[in-house]
Amino acid sequence: TVTNATVVSTPHEGNLVIQGKHRLANEIERIVQEHLQYVRESVSHGWDLIHQEGEMKVYRREVEENGIVIDPLKCFHTIKGVTGHEICRYFWEYQYRMEWETTLDSTKIIEVLDPDTVIFFQLHKRVWPAAQRDSCFWSHIRCISNSEEDQPTWLVVNYTTPHPLAPIKSPQVRLVANVALICETIINEPPLNPQDIKRENLECKLTYVALINPGGWVPSVGVRNVAKREYPRFIKRFTSYVVDQTRDKPILF
Numbered sequence: 388t389v390t391n392a393t394v395v396s397t398p399h400e401g402n403l404v405i406q407g408k409h410r411l412a413n414e415i416e417r418i419v420q421e422h423l424q425y426v427r428e429s430v431s432h433g434w435d436l437i438h439q440e441g442e443m444k445v446y447r448r449e450v451e452e453n454g455i456v457i458d459p460l461k462c463f464h465t466i467k468g469v470t471g472h473e474i475c476r477y478f479w480e481y482q483y484r485m486e487w488e489t490t491l492d493s494t495k496i497i498e499v500l501d502p503d504t505v506i507f508f509q510l511h512k513r514v515w516p517a518a519q520r521d522s523c524f525w526s527h528i529r530c531i532s533n534s535e536e537d538q539p540t541w542l543v544v545n546y547t548t549p550h551p552l553a554p555i556k557s558p559q560v561r562l563v564a565n566v567a568l569i570c571e572t573i574i575n576e577p578p579l580n581p582q583d584i585k586r587e588n589l590e591c592k593l594t595y596v597a598l599i600n601p602g603g604w605v606p607s608v609g610v611r612n613v614a615k616r617e618y619p620r621f622i623k624r625f626t627s628y629v630v631d632q633t634r635d636k637p638i639l640f
C-alpha cells in the first residue's frame with residue numbers, strides 16, 4: 388500500500404507513476420498559485436519604471452518594513468528565438484547557474500524533493516559595508532497548460548525555507564527570497580506543420596518578480612542602488628546566455 392501518495396501522471400510505458408507528496412508540496416502549491424495571480428496584476432499606481440532597454444522594462448515599488456528596504460520588483464521582457472521552457476529550464480538547473488549569475492560566491496543543492504523541486508543553499512557576493520548574505524530556498528519548476536492549442540506557460544519559483552543542512556551562521560545574514568520567473572511562448576507566423584517551426588518564429592514573454600528582504604539592516608540608498616544596477620544586468624545577461632546556449636540546439640517546447 389502507498390500512503391500519502393498521489394498519482395501525478397498518466398500511465399507511462401505501462402506503469403502508473405505514483406509519487407509521494409513531500410513535506411513542502413502544499414506550501415509550493417499555495418505560493419505557485421499566488422504568483423500566477425500576482426503576475427496578472429498590472430503595474431500602475433506606486434510602481435516606478437527604473438530601467439528600460441529595448442523590450443525590457445523594470446519596475447519597482449518602494450516599500451520599507453521596520454526601516455528595512457523590501458522593494459518589490461517586477462520585470463517584463465520579450466526575447467526572440469527561445470521558448471518559455473528553455474528560459475525556465477536554464478534558470479532552474481543548477482549546472483548553468485554560475486555561468487550567468489554574477490552576484491553569487493557559491494550555490495549548492497542540499498536536498499532533492501522531487502524531479503521538479505530542489506533546495507538550494509547560496510552564498511551571495513558581499514556588498515561593502517553590509518554583512519554577507521546567504522539564502523536557502525526551495526526551487527520549483529512547472530509547466531501549466533492553458534488549452535490544447537496554446538503553448539503552455541512555464542514557471543520557476545524560488546522561496547525561502549529553513550533547512551537543517553543550512554544553519555544560520557554569523558557573520559552571514561540570511562536573506563528572505565520570494566522570486567518567480569513566468570514565461571509564455573508566442574509562435575509568430577506559425578507554419579502549417581508544427582514540425583516546421585523555426586527559432587525565428589519564436590518569442591518568449593517573460594515576467595520576473597522578486598520580493599527580497601535583506602534579513603537585517605542595510606543602508607536604504609545602498610540597497611536601492613545595488614538593486615537598480617543588478618536586476619537589469621541579471622535579466623540582460625541571463626536572457627542572452629539562454630539565446631546563445633540554445634541557438635544551434637533543437638527547440639525545447
Ligand code: 18C
Nearest residue numbers: 490511512514517545564566601605609610614617618621
Ligand atoms: O533570481 C535570481 N537568481 C536566482 C538564482 O540565484 C535566485 C536568487 C535569489 C536571491 C536574490 C537576492 C540577491 C541579493 C544579493 C545581495 C548582493 C548582490 C549584489 C552583488 C553585486 C556585485 O532567485 C537573480 C537575482 C539577481 C539579483 C540582483 C541583486 C538584487 C539586490 C537586491 C537587494 C538585496 C539587498 C542585499 C544586501 C545588499 C547590501 C547593499
